[in-house]
Amino acid sequence: MEKTIAAISSGLQPSGIIIVRMSGSQAIRIADEIFRTKSGKRKLFRAKSHTLHYGFITEGSETLDEVLVSVMLAPHTYTGEDVVEINCHGGVLAAKRVLELLIRKGASPAEPGEFTKRAFLNGKMDLSKAEAVIGVINAQNDFALKASVKQLKGEVSGKIRELREKILDEMSFIEAALDDPEHYDLENYGEVLLEKLSPVLEEIRRLIERSEIGSILAEGVKTVIAGRPNAGKSSLLNVLSGYERAIVTEIAGTTRDVLTEQIRLKGISLVLMDTAGIRETSEPVEKIGVDRAREAMKEADLVLYVVDASEGMTEEDMRNLQSCQNQEVILLMNKTDLLSEKEVSEGFDVRKDRVRETEQLYRENERVHVLPFSARNREGLPELEAMIESLYDSEKLLYNDEVTVTSARQKALLVQASESLGAALFGAENGLSEDFLAIDLMNAYRALGSIIGEEVADDVIDRVFEKFCMGK
Numbered sequence: 034m035e036k037t038i039a040a041i042s043s044g045l046q047p048s049g050i051i052i053v054r055m056s057g058s059q060a061i062r063i064a065d066e067i068f069r070t071k072s073g074k075r076k077l078f079r080a081k082s083h084t085l086h087y088g089f090i091t092e093g094s095e096t097l098d099e100v101l102v103s104v105m106l107a108p109h110t111y112t113g114e115d116v117v118e119i120n121c122h123g124g125v126l127a128a129k130r131v132l133e134l135l136i137r138k139g140a141s142p143a144e145p146g147e148f149t150k151r152a153f154l155n156g157k158m159d160l161s162k163a164e165a166v167i168g169v170i171n172a173q174n175d176f177a178l179k180a181s182v183k184q185l186k187g188e189v190s191g192k193i194r195e196l197r198e199k200i201l202d203e204m205s206f207i208e209a210a211l212d213d214p215e216h217y218d219l220e221n222y223g224e225v226l227l228e229k230l231s232p233v234l235e236e237i238r239r240l241i242e243r244s245e246i247g248s249i250l251a252e253g254v255k256t257v258i259a260g261r262p263n264a265g266k267s268s269l270l271n272v273l274s275g276y277e278r279a280i281v282t283e284i285a286g287t288t289r290d291v292l293t294e295q296i297r298l299k300g301i302s303l304v305l306m307d308t309a310g311i312r313e314t315s316e317p318v319e320k321i322g323v324d325r326a327r328e329a330m331k332e333a334d335l336v337l338y339v340v341d342a343s344e345g346m347t348e349e350d351m352r353n354l355q356s357c358q359n360q361e362v363i364l365l366m367n368k369t370d371l372l373s374e375k376e377v378s379e380g381f382d383v384r385k386d387r388v389r390e391t392e393q394l395y396r397e398n399e400r401v402h403v404l405p406f407s408a409r410n411r412e413g414l415p416e417l418e419a420m421i422e423s424l425y426d427s428e429k430l431l432y433n434d435e436v437t438v439t440s441a442r443q444k445a446l447l448v449q450a451s452e453s454l455g456a457a458l459f460g461a462e463n464g465l466s467e468d469f470l471a472i473d474l475m476n477a478y479r480a481l482g483s484i485i486g487e488e489v490a491d492d493v494i495d496r497v498f499e500k501f502c503m504g505k
């Protein structure tokens with residue numbers, strides 16, 4: 034018999050109510066032993082499903098807490114088992130004592146995520162939905178939350194099942210044809226397969242593409258603030274975080290460490306990294322900072338490159354920008370307050386002989402965007418916000434019918450599925466025999482199945498649920 038599990042399911046801070054949750058076949062019996070109504074009676078053993086009961090948790094003659102208990106009977110519960118939730122007064126100590134009492138009466142402490150794991154094992158939700166529960170718990174921003182809620186509603190699972198079904202149709206056709214060649218014809222089947230499954234491969238590829246931007250949005254856009262010493266990087270960081278965080282200094286090259294900080298800008302999370310001033314240097318400590326800054330630029334999703342507009346773009350700036358190949362770059366022409374209006378309107382960003390190179394940079398790389406800025410007067414801030422918002426247009430990802438996968442596990446499986454399906458289609462194009470094609474199709478089918486938790490090994494399941502918090 035599965036053991037009955039119990040845990041505190043709300044946070045462990047003093048709060049209005051703390052919920053102690055219990056699930057399993059013994060849940061009602063255990064709760065009934067310790068719950069008494071105001072008149073001292075037992076009541077829970079005959080309680081109807083989905084009912085709420087007022088009373089006290091007692092141990093012998095001692096009363097531990099005044100509570101409201103919800104009784105939910107299998108199978109229509111979160112876990113699919115009998116579930117009892119005891120709403121205690123907010124004291125952490127009282128709730129802990131209630132939990133200890135449940136354990137003395139026969140419940141076992143639940144592992145993190147065990148309630149949801151039971152829901153999965155009892156067929157209440159598939160693995161994709163269970164992961165969405167983690168997503169909802171851990172969501173740091175609106176996008177992550179909305180994407181997880183969509184997933185929780187089964188939209189990812191639905192899409193995956195649909196794609197799997199199409200692959201299964203072809204697998205069963207091949208099998209039938211190999212078994213019964215008289216009634217099924219494999220003549221020119223390669224073409225049929227290509228026609229039927231190329232759109233499926235395309236859809237999987239699109240899911241992968243969307244999951245890339247999806248995970249950036251869910252985890253936060255890795256943003257590096259870079260530029261030469263004294264360009265105004267620390268000042269920009271301070272403007273963005275809304276409070277003094279980095280040490281702003283007038284001596285070149287003194288902000289050596291990479292500072293990180295998370296901010297939210299119009300619902301988009303940015304993980305900000307301030308790098309040491311990038312400058313060609315021979316001084317060893319500073320050199321480490323410069324190397325690290327260039328590394329950070331390469332790994333970033335977005336580079337906010339700060340240029341001192343009163344000095345203009347330099348050779349060094351051009352060289353630094355060369356290391357940005359795959360990231361969005363916003364060139365912030367800072368300190369425009371030091372320039373005359375004429376200079377600003379006439380293209381402050383391309384002063385000092387850099388005209389041709391800078392122009393070429395924009396032409397060659399559509400991911401480079403230019404904005405006049407002043408960290409001192411906070412000028413250009415609304416434009417910067419708008420630009421970032423348009424680069425990471427989460428609304429577009431969320432409000433069409435398509436689903437976005439944000440879990441790394443699911444994305445890796447999509448990649449596996451696309452490789453196997455790609456191999457099958459390549460084989461079909463090149464006249465490979467059907468039993469070979471069937472193997473690749475099976476691999477693609479399995480990889481997709483693992484996304485929703487079909488045919489996955491126990492250790493994978495354990496790993497998914499380890500990410501949960503206690504009591505969920």
Ligand code: GDP
Nearest residue numbers: 262263264265266267268281282368407408409
């Ligand atoms: P970092 O070395 O790139 O981090 O540059 P800092 O943020 O430390 O700034 C260097 C100097 O430029 C400081 O004296 C700042 O006060 C000044 N500074 C930064 N942004 C602006 C700006 O928009 N206008 C003016 N006039 N000065 C600025």
